[in-house]
Amino acid sequence: MSVNDYLQQNREQSVAELNELLRIPSISAKSEHRADTAAAAEWLAGRMRAIGLTTVEVVPTAGHPVVLGEWRGAPGAPTLLIYGHYDVQPPEPLDEWLSPPFEPTVRDGKLFARGSVDDKGQVYLHMKAVEAHLAANGSLPVNVVFCVEGEEEIGSPNLAEFLSANAGRLRCDAVMISDTTMFAPGLPSITIGLRGLAYMEVRVQGPSVDLHSGAYGGAVVNPANALAKIIAQLHDEQGRVTIPGFYDRVMEIEDAERRMIAGLPFKEEGLREEVGAPKLGGEAGYGPLERIWVRPTLDVNGLLSGYTGEGAKTVLPCRAMAKISMRLVPDQDHQEVERMFTDHVKSLAPEGVTVEVEALHGGQPWYAAPSGPVFEAARRALAKAYGREPVTIREGGSIPIVKAFEDTLHAPVVLIGFGLPGENAHAPNEWMSVDNFHRGAEAIAALYDELR
The missing domain is CATH 3.40.630.10 (Zn peptidases)
Structure with a gap:
């Protein structure tokens, strides 16, 4: 047999x-x-x-x-x-x-x-x-x-x-x-x-307790606003990550592999329908498969701050938190990227809040x-x-x-x-x-x- x-x-x-x-x-x-x-x-x-x-x-x-x-x-x-x-x-x-x-x-x-x-x-x-x-x-x-x-x-x-x-x-x-x-x-x-991974948690602290937004709003820096401002500055208009040095060690895709990717049975519309999004996006100059496979990314995975229950509560939150992952490509090093991310986020923090950054998980x-x-x-x-x-x-x-x-x-x-x-x-x-x-x-x- x-x-x-x-x-x-x-x-x-x-x-x-x-x-x-x-x-x-x-x-x-x-x-x-x-x-x-x-x-x-x-x-x-x-x-x-x-x-x-x-x-x-x-x-x-x-x-x-x-x-x-x-x-x-x-x-x-x-x-x-x-x-x-x-x-x-x-x-x-x-x-x-x-x-x-x-x-x-x-x-x-x-x-x-x-x-x-x-x-x-x-x-x-x-x-x-x-x-x-x-x-x-x-x-x-x-x-x-x-x-x-x-x-x-x-x-x-x-x-x-x-x-x-x-x-x-x-x-x-x-x-x-x-x-x-x-x-x-x-x-x-x-x-x-x-791709590798650098998974970070960013914690922004403002006042010691939640505050009435009418009594204190406008005189105290809102940690949620501060965190939103930090996150908004992590990408430029072309979808590129703004962390200094982030792309220094990125191994660029060779023409032969780019042609191979282009020859695969793939349609952008099929991906759009699969994920249920109104439109695909990402770093300019690259197709969807290239963005997923050979380019590094930075994405917010979770946000938490203030009152999120039913109805209204006019609170100025004392803290805000975001979980952010970066998918890495050869020859980036997750520990090096973690350090660069930490330094950059802290440099973006406005006066009136303190920022802590913790690396939760990483892989090469x-x-x-x-x-x-x-x-x-x-x-x-x-x-x-x-x-x-x-x-x-x-x-x-x-x-x-x-x-x-x-x-x-x-x-x-x-x-x-x-x-x-x-x-x-x-x-x-x-x-x-x-x-x-x-x-x-x-x-x-x-x-x-x-x-x-």
């Missing part, structure tokens, strides 16, 4: 097994689900043993455990490390789900469940590819190491330390991550860039030139599974651990996602294409052959 025959004949069983994992509410952000998160780790470890991995261990961390699985029975062949995560986002709001979030349901070829695409389904298709090779051939053409964590959805607070402590055990020739999407249905995609951007043996092998494998050449894309979001893998293990990282646009990864009614789950397993199985 061939590897593909095995995968084809076991399609129903593969989905049934995935459903078992999806029923476990492994919500890493909620302490009441700590036992569930541990159960998901043990479930994965059990399946790794069942498919034939020779070394499997659930490794404790200061938070949720990491599941390690190894098969190193191909001396002289390359070693591929496969990273993923078994924790999931909270499912709320529950009333917006069409079926229970932890009761997998297939509708119109889509498998609906929390974690189906982010990231349990994408992790498990890698395990099915390994199983198919071991079942059909008794061996793998390459060495494989699984590293599956339970804290990605809370920022992977313990993974960098885990990688450093286990760098020898995790030695590999390449790292493979499937936690991204394809650009469009049927269009296989290799992600070569992710990542880019990989799409060349080298592992990228070429990935292209061939995806073309074989999908019947067309893959495209190289970037994503506007952040996966901070990608850079940690690259820097710690000194190995190239390849991102091949099998999600699709509109899959509601962090929203109600998350889903994964059942066909992509199966074809993804076929593509990864082919990749092992291409890497030998």
Whole structure:
């Protein structure tokens, strides 16, 4: 029996097994689900043993455990490390789900469940590819190491330390991550860039208490007004961020990639309709995909000040707060940007208020030139599974651990996602294409052959 025959004949069983994992509410952000998160780790470890991995261990961390699985029975062949995560986002709001979030349901070829695409389904298709090779051939053409964590959805607070402590055990020739999407249905995609993040909180303090706006308005600097003025000065008329030095280290897009982006099946009107906005906007001189993928941004994520309840309350607030995120691109450094942002915001503060700025979360951007043996092998494998050449894309979001893998293990990282646009990864009614789950397993199985 061939590897593909095995995968084809076991399609129903593969989905049934995935459903078992999806029923476990492994919500890493909620302490009441700590036992569930541990159960998901043990479930994965059990399946790794069942498919034939020779070394499997659930490794404790200061938070949720990491599941390690190894098969190193191909001396002289390359070693591929496969990273993923078994924790999931909270499912709320529950009333917006069409079926229970932890009761997998297939509708119109889509498998609906929390974690189906982010990231349990994408992790498990890698395990099915390994199983198919071991079942059909008794061996793998390459060495494989699984590293599956339970804290990605809370920022992977313990993974960098885990990688450093286990760098020898995790030695590999390449790292493979499937936690991204394809650009469009049927269009296989290799992600070569992710934006980083600098997430800040700005707090403006004026008087010691809220004041009557009639008795004091006009004589006291209003913190809400001051904050609004600061925010208004963070962009110029062309949509560019005004922080001095903000663009100094931005890696400009090359003409070849710009042509590639322009050739993708994308329509601005489709994006406008998808988000429900009257008009798209952003930095002048760049198209929507370029703004999302290769340009840095600064956006207000939240504002809080004064009275916001029903009816009128003529209050002059004593404080105002904003949460502001900056998406960063290579070669920006999030810590450097945090410092520049802090200095600039404080320089914009009017007299009569004090301003505090705190960095809440950060991550480095990542880019990989799409060349080298592992990228070429990935292209061939995806073309074989999908019947067309893959495209190289970037994503506007952040996966901070990608850079940690690259820097710690000194190995190239390849991102091949099998999600699709509109899959509601962090929203109600998350889903994964059942066909992509199966074809993804076929593509990864082919990749092992291409890497030998």
